[in-house]
Amino acid sequence: MSRFQDKVVIVTGAAQGIGEAYAKGLAAEGASVVVADLNAEAGDQVAKQIRSDGGKAVFVPVDVSSPESAKALADATVAEFGGIDALVNNAAIYGAMKFDLLISVDWDYYRKFLDVNLNGALVMTRAVYREMRKRGGGSIVNQSSTAAYLYSGFYGLAKVGVNGLTQQLAHELGGMNIRVNAVAPGPTDTEATRVQAGDAAKDLVKNMALKRFGQPEDMLGAVKFLLSDDASWVTGQIIAVDGGQTFRL
Numbered sequence: 001m002s003r004f005q006d007k008v009v010i011v012t013g014a015a016q017g018i019g020e021a022y023a024k025g026l027a028a029e030g031a032s033v034v035v036a037d038l039n040a041e042a043g044d045q046v047a048k049q050i051r052s053d054g055g056k057a058v059f060v061p062v063d064v065s066s067p068e069s070a071k072a073l074a075d076a077t078v079a080e081f082g083g084i085d086a087l088v089n090n091a092a093i094y095g096a097m098k099f100d101l102l103i104s105v106d107w108d109y110y111r112k113f114l115d116v117n118l119n120g121a122l123v124m125t126r127a128v129y130r131e132m133r134k135r136g137g138g139s140i141v142n143q144s145s146t147a148a149y150l151y152s153g154f155y156g157l158a159k160v161g162v163n164g165l166t167q168q169l170a171h172e173l174g175g176m177n178i179r180v181n182a183v184a185p186g187p188t189d190t191e192a193t194r195v196q197a198g199d200a201a202k203d204l205v206k207n208m209a210l211k212r213f214g215q216p217e218d219m220l221g222a223v224k225f226l227l228s229d230d231a232s233w234v235t236g237q238i239i240a241v242d243g244g245q246t247f248r249l
């Protein structure tokens with residue numbers, strides 16, 4: 001299995017949860033993976049684990065809301081692996097998110113939240129697209145959520161933005177043969193969801209077509225498809241991987 005041999009992939013928010021599963025799953029198919037996260041200790045562990053399993057990975061710290069930090073990540077990736085082919089914009093404030101309403105959330109918190117959860121994907125894209133163009137193209141997968149289709153306050157609002165960003169960037173980057181798509185996971189069994197959803201999680205599952213939580217690995221097939229040449233004419237799409245939680249006509 002070496003679908004991503006010689007491909008350099010940056011996965012943000014890869015220190016834990018779904019991003020960790022993406023980093024490990026891509027490395028297992030031959031990708032050179034940059035594990036990028038705010039959390040240096042956990043991120044470094046993920047990269048070490050990949051290497052001890054025989055894969056290629058390095059940890060590079062990043063704050064996706066900072067253009068300077070994103071540029072340093074892109075530079076470090078090129079220095080380590082020689083270029084950039086793919087980016088998975090998975091990082092978000094989720095596990096540590098405050099509960100509040102749009103009508104009452106503190107403005108500074110709201111702005112910081114959107115800076116990370118929405119603008120972070122654009123900041124990262126701006127930092128890497130030139131390197132992708134040098135390689136003749138690339139693929140970007142943004143992490144959305146079915147929260148974009150359900151009431152979920154500023155969290156869902158940011159994911160609606162991620163969906164729109166995916167569609168708009170697909171046009172701005174398509175001429176460079178850079179594809180931009182998104183995956184919208186349903187409720188997934190990560191530590192962050194256990195903190196956020198608590199007991200309400202069981203009710204969520206009852207209303208889904210497939211009566212179980214997603215596991216981080218459930219998203220991997222869709223992400224690998226979108227990053228691979230199998231999806232060479234797929235761009236601007238948002239694919240729900242959600243156990244049938246939502247449907248859209």
Ligand code: NAI
Nearest residue numbers: 013017018038063064090091092095145185187188190192
């Ligand atoms: P998580 O909270 O466990 O992981 C998020 C990661 O992003 C953490 O490692 C954190 O350190 C990192 N991060 C946060 N802010 C950052 C920043 N400014 N710069 C760099 N890294 C930063 O969340 P989980 O459950 O793994 O979710 C990952 C992604 O999937 C998020 O985008 C989340 O919104 C999305 N998602 C999660 C679902 C779930 O049920 N777990 C369902 C649908 C979408």
